[in-house]
Amino acid sequence: xxxxxxxxxxxxxxxxxxVTTAKVPGIYRGRPIISGVQVNEAELQGLCPANAIATKxxxxxxxxxxxxxxxxxxxxxxxxxxTDYKISTNERERLIIKEGDEKPVEVNPETVRREIHxxxxxxxxxxxxxxxxxxxxxxxxxxxxxxxxxMGRFGIEFVASPRHADGIxxxxxxxxxxxxxxxxxxxxxxxxxxxxxxxxxxxSGGLFADSPAIDRGFLDQYPVDLYIPGNPAHPLTIINxxxxxxxxxxxxxxxxxx
Amino acid sequence: MNYIRITxxxxxxxxxxxxxxxxxxxxxxxxxxxxHPERHCVNYFGYHEDNHIKLICCIADDETHEIYVxxxxxxxxxxxxxxTSKLLCFEKFExxxxxxxxxxxxxxxxxxxxxxxxxRADKTKTIANYPFFKIEGEELHEVGVGxxxxxxxxxxxxxxxxxxxxxxHLEIQLGYQHRGIESLFLKKKSILERATLAENIxxxxxxxxxSAFSYLWESLCGYQASRDMHxxxxxxxxxxxxxxxxxxxxxVCTDIAYQLGSSVYGRLRTPLIxxxxxxxxxxxxxxxxxxxxxxFPFTSGLAERIxxxxxxxxxxxxxxxxxxLKLPSVLSxxxxxxxxxxxxxxxxGAVGMTARMAGINRDIRTSHPYSLYPELNHEPILKHHxxxxxxxxxxxxxxxxSMAYVRDLLNQLPEQTTTNxxxxxxxxxxxxxxxxxxxxxxxxxxxxxxxxxxxxxxKIKDPSFHNWLALALSVRNNEISDFPICNKSFNLSYSGHxx
Ligand code: SF4
Numbered sequence: 001x002x003x004x005x006x007x008x009x010x011x012x013x014x015x016x017x018x019v020t021t022a023k024v025p026g027i028y029r030g031r032p033i034i035s036g037v038q039v040n041e042a043e044l045q046g047l048c049p050a051n052a053i054a055t056k057x058x059x060x061x062x063x064x065x066x067x068x069x070x071x072x073x074x075x076x077x078x079x080x081x082x083t084d085y086k087i088s089t090n091e092r093e094r095l096i097i098k099e100g101d102e103k104p105v106e107v108n109p110e111t112v113r114r115e116i117h118x119x120x121x122x123x124x125x126x127x128x129x130x131x132x133x134x135x136x137x138x139x140x141x142x143x144x145x146x147x148x149x150x151m152g153r154f155g156i157e158f159v160a161s162p163r164h165a166d167g168i169x170x171x172x173x174x175x176x177x178x179x180x181x182x183x184x185x186x187x188x189x190x191x192x193x194x195x196x197x198x199x200x201x202x203x204s205g206g207l208f209a210d211s212p213a214i215d216r217g218f219l220d221q222y223p224v225d226l227y228i229p230g231n232p233a234h235p236l237t238i239i240n241x242x243x244x245x246x247x248x249x250x251x252x253x254x255x256x257x258x
Numbered sequence: 259m260n261y262i263r264i265t266x267x268x269x270x271x272x273x274x275x276x277x278x279x280x281x282x283x284x285x286x287x288x289x290x291x292x293x294h295p296e297r298h299c300v301n302y303f304g305y306h307e308d309n310h311i312k313l314i315c316c317i318a319d320d321e322t323h324e325i326y327v328x329x330x331x332x333x334x335x336x337x338x339x340x341x342t343s344k345l346l347c348f349e350k351f352e353x354x355x356x357x358x359x360x361x362x363x364x365x366x367x368x369x370x371x372x373x374x375x376x377x378r379a380d381k382t383k384t385i386a387n388y389p390f391f392k393i394e395g396e397e398l399h400e401v402g403v404g405x406x407x408x409x410x411x412x413x414x415x416x417x418x419x420x421x422x423x424x425x426x427h428l429e430i431q432l433g434y435q436h437r438g439i440e441s442l443f444l445k446k447k448s449i450l451e452r453a454t455l456a457e458n459i460x461x462x463x464x465x466x467x468x469s470a471f472s473y474l475w476e477s478l479c480g481y482q483a484s485r486d487m488h489x490x491x492x493x494x495x496x497x498x499x500x501x502x503x504x505x506x507x508x509x510v511c512t513d514i515a516y517q518l519g520s521s522v523y524g525r526l527r528t529p530l531i532x533x534x535x536x537x538x539x540x541x542x543x544x545x546x547x548x549x550x551x552x553x554f555p556f557t558s559g560l561a562e563r564i565x566x567x568x569x570x571x572x573x574x575x576x577x578x579x580x581x582x583l584k585l586p587s588v589l590s591x592x593x594x595x596x597x598x599x600x601x602x603x604x605x606x607g608a609v610g611m612t613a614r615m616a617g618i619n620r621d622i623r624t625s626h627p628y629s630l631y632p633e634l635n636h637e638p639i640l641k642h643h644x645x646x647x648x649x650x651x652x653x654x655x656x657x658x659x660s661m662a663y664v665r666d667l668l669n670q671l672p673e674q675t676t677t678n679x680x681x682x683x684x685x686x687x688x689x690x691x692x693x694x695x696x697x698x699x700x701x702x703x704x705x706x707x708x709x710x711x712x713x714x715x716x717k718i719k720d721p722s723f724h725n726w727l728a729l730a731l732s733v734r735n736n737e738i739s740d741f742p743i744c745n746k747s748f749n750l751s752y753s754g755h756x757x
Contacts, residue, residue, distance in 0.1 A: 003581050004518055010574060014525050026536025027554075029545075049451040068454055068545045073553075081539075128410045132437050134753045136461025136542050141410045146524045160408035177374055177385045177434045178413060181405050207455055210445075213376035213438035231544060232461060 015150050019239050028234075029067045029081040034058050034099045039078045047074060050200070050207060057099040062087055062229040063203040088228045088241025095203070095227060107226070107244035115192045116225065120166055120246045123155040126196070127165035127189060131182050132214060133172030136232035137199035141169065144235040151239050156246075162186070167194030167225070173201040173208040176215040183218055194225040196242070198233050206231070260286055261328040266626040269477045269690040272706055275314065275329045280338055283330035287315045288344045296320045298607045298620070300693065300702045302341075302351035304359050305715045310334065311359050316691060316704070320625035325691060334359065340366035347607025350723060373433030373756045377441065388431050393419050398426070401738065405434045412752035416741075423737045428730045435756035443716035449475065449549055449681065457544045460720060460754035462502055465494040466696025467718075467754075468547040470703045473628065474692035475549040478684040478705060486672040487552045488629045493667050494534070494543055496660040499697040501530040503653035504575070506749045510650055511582070513742040514591045522578045529567045536563065550681040552674065561668045568661055579654045592647040596732040596744035599644055603728065610699015612725045612748060615652055616644035622695035634663050644732075649747040656697075686711045698722060698751065720754030 016022045024030075041055040048071060052064035058078065060071070072079045087105045089095060090112055094105055130138050144151045145158065159165050162185045174182060186195075197219075200206040208214050228241045260276045278286065291297050301316045310331050317326045332338065340363035341348035355361055356369040360379035363369060371378060374385040392400075398421055405413035413434040419427040442455055456471035457464045469491045476483055483491075505527040511519030531541040538546035538554045546553060582588055598608075603616040613620040621638035623631040639655045641648035684707050694701045699721030706715040725748060732744050 007518060007522060007578055007581060010577065011522060011525065024535065025532055027539045028535060029539045047448075047450065049446070049448065049454045066454055066458075066544075067540070068450065069539060070450055129406055130410075130412045130435075132435050132753075133412065134435075134458045134461035135412050135751065136458075136464070136544070138410050138412060139461060139542065143528070146528070147521045148525055148528055158410050172435070173437060175434060175436055176376060177436055178405065180386060181413065181434070185406055201458075207446075207451075207458060208437045208442070211376075211438040211442055213436050213441075231458075231540075232542060234541070 014147050016148055019149065019236060020243070022236060024083050024085060024234070024236065028083045028085065029069050029072075030234075031062075031084040031087050031105055032060050032072070032079055032081050032097055033102055034060065034079055034097060035077065036099055037077045039075050044071060044075055044078065047071065051209075059096050059098040061204070062095040062097060062105070063092060063227060064200060064206065064209075065229070066200055066206060066231045085234045085236045086240045087230075088226060088237055088244065090226050090245060092224075092227060095229060107241070109247070112245060113192075113225065116194060116245060117247050119192055120194070124167070124242065124246055125157055125159045125165050126167055126169050127162045127185060128158055128169045128171065129178075129182050129185050131170055131172040131178035131202075132175035132208070133199065133201060137171040137202070137230070140230075140232045140235050141171070141198065141238060144238045149235040149239060151242070154239075154243060156239075156242050162188035163190070165189050165193070167196060169196045169198055170202045171198050173205040173211070173214045174216050174218060176213055179215040179218060186218070186222070194245075195222055196226040196228065197224055198228045198230075198238065200229060200231045203227050203229060261326045263322075263324040263326055264691065265324060266622070266628050266691070266693050267473045267477045269480075269685060269688050272687050272689045275327050275689060277329050277331060280330050280332060280336075283313070283315070283328060284339055284341065286328055287317060288341055290317045290326060291345055291347070294319075295604055295618075298609070299347055299351065300325065300700065301691070301704055301717060301719050302348065302355075303704070303715075303717045304355045304361070305706070307331070311361060313355070314689075314704075316702075318626060318693075320620065323626055325626070327689070327691070332361065334361070337362045337364055339364050342366045346605050347724075349606075350727070371433070373436045375433070375436055376438050385431070385433050388415075390417050390429050390431070391419075391427065393427065397421055414752050418733075418738060418741070420738055423739070425733045425736055425738050425741070428733050430726055430730050432726070432752055432755050435753040437757065439757045440716050440718060444713050453548050457547075459718060459757065460751045461542055463498070463696045463698065463701070463720070463751065463754060464543045465491070465498040465547060466694050466701050467720075469495060470692045470694040470701045472547055472549040473694070474690050474703050474705055475681065475684070477692065478688060478690045478707065479550075479681040480685060481550055481681050483629075484552070484675045486555065486674050489667060489672045490552055490554070490556055491547055492630045493556070493664055494546055495694070495696070496663050497530060497534060498543065500657050500660045501527050501534075502697045502749075503657045504530065506746060507579075507582075507650065507653055509746040509749065510592075510646070510743055513746050514588060516582070516585070516588055519578060519582050519588075522574065526571060526575055526578075529571060533564060533567055536560070551678045555674045556671065558671060561671060564664065564668060568665065572661065575657065583651070583654070589647070591740075591743065592650055593645060594643075595646045595740050596736060596747060597643065597645045598728050598732045600642075602731055603644065606727045606731070607724050608728045609724050610695065610721045611649065611652055611656075611697070612699060612721075612728045614638055615641045615648040617642040620700070622693045622700045626693055628694070630667070634666060636663070646743055646747040683711045684713070696721065698749075699725065718757055720751050722750040722752075722755045726750055726755065
């Protein structure tokens with residue numbers, strides 16, 4: 001008992017006090033900024049392994065980008081990645097960063113479904129479904145609930161049964177073999193319910209977009225409420241995205257006034 | 259000679275691989291392994307060549323440090339005597355070949371599909387109605403779990419046959435994560451596309467799989483990695499091992515309801531993976547390793563950072579580990595739970611940590627040495643009981659061992675010599691085999707090129723391919739409530755298996 005207490009004491013304070021302003025250490029590939037410098041656009045577009053770059057003007061689709069960083073390494077005067085990890089949004093078009101864009105990627109409160117604010121504003125239980133994910137986004141979702149990121153303090157948790165959930169979180173490009181289990185899990189969640197896509201694979205199919213082994217029909221049928229990009233998505237991207245969607249920022253300000 | 263001896267990461271002309279008739283192929287490869295515990299099959303696969311199927315079998319010999327490669331051509335409609343009729347370790351390889359090409363293997367216990375791949379030979383079979391083993395009996399009941407599990411983990415279907423609380427049999431059906439990666443390797447042509455594919459094979463083994471791909475590709479292009487590239491890769495491999503073992507110790511603690519261990523190990527993993535982000539921009543090391551490149555040169559500033567991180571990590575890691583391994587309530591859950599005997603491990607051809615926990619010395623770092631491992635004088639850590647406790651001990655000790663290796667490496671920072679040249683075209687009509695000891699065990703990638711130097715085959719084998727059967731055996735005669743700790747103590751990869 002005494003040893004255990006000693007261990008507890010040795011841990012010190014581990015939690016991140018304010019997850020909305022925390023800084024990530026070292027280099028990090030978050031929201032990119034694209035300058036107006038003239039470069040060989042065809043070459044830039046051609047090097048991207050994920051077909052995320054469009055030209056005239058140059059843009060990067062964060063829903064397709066695997067954050068490999070190659071474009072920034074090869075064209076440093078054109079593309080830089082900032083450490084801004086807040087890149088989740090509810091509108092797919094907002095993930096497309098164009099030349100000269102410096103504004104943050106945000107959830108548009110106007111287009112968030114009304115019941116999300118009303119019903120999930122204080123508590124949100126999610127059922128995660130991995131549908132061909134490589135286990136990296138699953139890792140980061142688990143990290144989001146560890147003692148450091150501690151998403152549970154905002155009332156956001158993962159639950160075992162879809163019957164207890166308010167929505168599903170999908171990772172992976174949705175393989176043919178997971179298409180049916182995913183639909184069954186979604187159907188089992190009571191209304192009203194949300195769909196959150198975590199990671200590039202889930203948002204666009206990522207590197208697997210043109211693989212014959214995937215089946216993304218599910219996403220044609222139902223509206224998506226939140227896109228959380230990344231490969232994998234960073235825990236802070238996940239937490240801030242979910243908080244923005246359910247508008248709990250106000251609540252955090254009450255807990256940790258700035 | 260009716261086979262060719264190669265070493266790890268070596269490229270040879272495909273025509274140097276002797277082609278045998280099936281009977282000799284069968285006798286050669288089964289003969290290699292029977293009564294030779296130092297040998298096991300690291301890869302056995304087929305591919306279409308003209309109008310037939312070419313089979314290639316690779317047997318690793320841990321004593322000679324060589325791999326014995328042989329091949330056989332067979333018609334598509336063939337019926338062949340199964341290697342499995344003599345050796346269980348070929349069981350899954352033959353199922354995979356049957357699934358992909360429809361070849362029939364006589365005397366194979368059950369040619370059940372491995373992963374219901376999109377390009378399987380028989381499309382009438384689907385994962386939704388996969389066949390499973392049944393035992394009838396008044397006292398028995400079946401428990402089906404998955405493919406979606408309670409936690410935030412990957413999908414797979416587990417079917418238990420239980421007598422009361424006791425598990426008689428567990429059948430594991432995977433394939434839900436199948437994304438067709440091997441085919442994409444052929445379809446996508448640039449090195450970067452292929453390297454990003456390699457890092458998405460299994461998100462928890464990014465360094466393992468990208469290193470296997472990089473060494474393979476460099477060998478295929480006749481390129482020699484420089485010391486700074488080796489340095490970055492080996493350092494990252496050992497950091498990955500430390501991070502995952504630490505995280506898995508947390509998971510084991512969660513499943514035995516030792517909350518303190520779960521939290522402390524969980525938070526101890528964070529500085530390790532955050533360091534990887536400081537270095538390469540991604541917590542799971544995506545983007546760090548590329549063929550022919552030292553993407554993020556390692557600086558003395560980074561070396562200082564690791565030293566500081568280790569100085570803080572080590573006492574806390576040792577403190578919680580010492581406590582964990584002396585608590586009677588913890589030990590009673592770990593000891594003699596989930597046992598796989600050394601004989602079973604040997605028979606199924608398990609690799610890596612799963613072999614070492616039962617006293618079988620299988621570790622590519624020493625048996626088929628590569629890169630800087632010979633300098634590190636690596637000694638594999640062996641345990642002998644094959645239970646959850648052994649697996650926990652291995653993880654604990656390997657964390658300390660990897661930490662020592664990283665510190666060793668830091669004493670001699672390499673000079674930056676890589677010039678990041680673009681690698682040329684791969685050699686035509688060649689075969690390369692690349693093995694890496696990832697944290698789970700041996701990762702094996704094989705590639706074959708045609709006369710133009712284009713890939714005609716890319717074959718990936720994650721250690722989980724061998725080791726899932728070890729999990730199924732470990733739970734026999736255990737309480738079903740002990741399944742979670744058995745599972746976490748192995749922590750096998752679904753995506754690495756399903757590809
Ligand atoms: S960082 Fe994104 S946009 Fe840039 S090359 Fe990689 S995948 Fe393409």
